[in-house]
Amino acid sequence: MKVIARLGLPAGLQSGLFTVFAMFIARIVAQWGAVPIAVQRVGSQIEALSWMTANGFSTALSAFVGQNYGAGKWERIQKGYYASLRIISVFGLGVTCLLIFAARPIFSVFLPEPEAVAYGIVYLQILGLSQVFMCIEITTAGAFNGLGRTIPPSIVGIAFNALRIPAALILSASMLGLNGVWWSISMTSVFKGIVLTTWFVALLQRQAFQVTNAGIKST
Numbered sequence: 001m002k003v004i005a006r007l008g009l010p011a012g013l014q015s016g017l018f019t020v021f022a023m024f025i026a027r028i029v030a031q032w033g034a035v036p037i038a039v040q041r042v043g044s045q046i047e048a049l050s051w052m053t054a055n056g057f058s059t060a061l062s063a064f065v066g067q068n069y070g071a072g073k074w075e076r077i078q079k080g081y082y083a084s085l086r087i088i089s090v091f092g093l094g095v096t097c098l099l100i101f102a103a104r105p106i107f108s109v110f111l112p113e114p115e116a117v118a119y120g121i122v123y124l125q126i127l128g129l130s131q132v133f134m135c136i137e138i139t140t141a142g143a144f145n146g147l148g149r150t151i152p153p154s155i156v157g158i159a160f161n162a163l164r165i166p167a168a169l170i171l172s173a174s175m176l177g178l179n180g181v182w183w184s185i186s187m188t189s190v191f192k193g194i195v196l197t198t199w200f201v202a203l204l205q206r207q208a209f210q211v212t213n214a215g216i217k218s219t
Contacts, residue, residue, distance in 0.1 A: 010154035021161045028168050032178045039119040042110045050095045054135040057088050058142030065146025081143050088139045092132035099128030126182040133193025140196045156196045160188040
């Protein structure tokens, strides 16, 4: 039970707080009326193309890492992780290009009203800039989970998701207006991807150093 709680509670807490933070963001967006709220809802569904695919990679990588971690094969973990990052980064880059350069035709399929399309184009283009980073963050979280270390992804996720609220308030109060809310979401996604990936790479390098030292001492 302790192991289950240790592994499950951080992820559960992150998911619960994500919902709370999203409610605060929705309240900020509501200041601009019903259309931006609908735009955010539809836009997040379009973004699902990225995060659902990344979740698939995360699940697969978690199983791969867990299997090799149990066997003590850190070299395979490293190779598998970097291979996954390359694949998901290319996919994320493709989604970025799609959201930035095809924002109008994509969004107009879901909300054809001119006002909604105008808002939606900006939303997709701003959020499109963070798709690669969101993909690598979700994938890296799977690698951490495979090692049984669910706390680092939760720390990074909770911290930067919480940061969205003050960032949205500050940026939306500037000349950016509603776009400041979108920028707060996009920028924190970028930082989550960078920080969590750096954390995992540092862990891999530290482990490689320990393995090398152990090999030297045994000779």
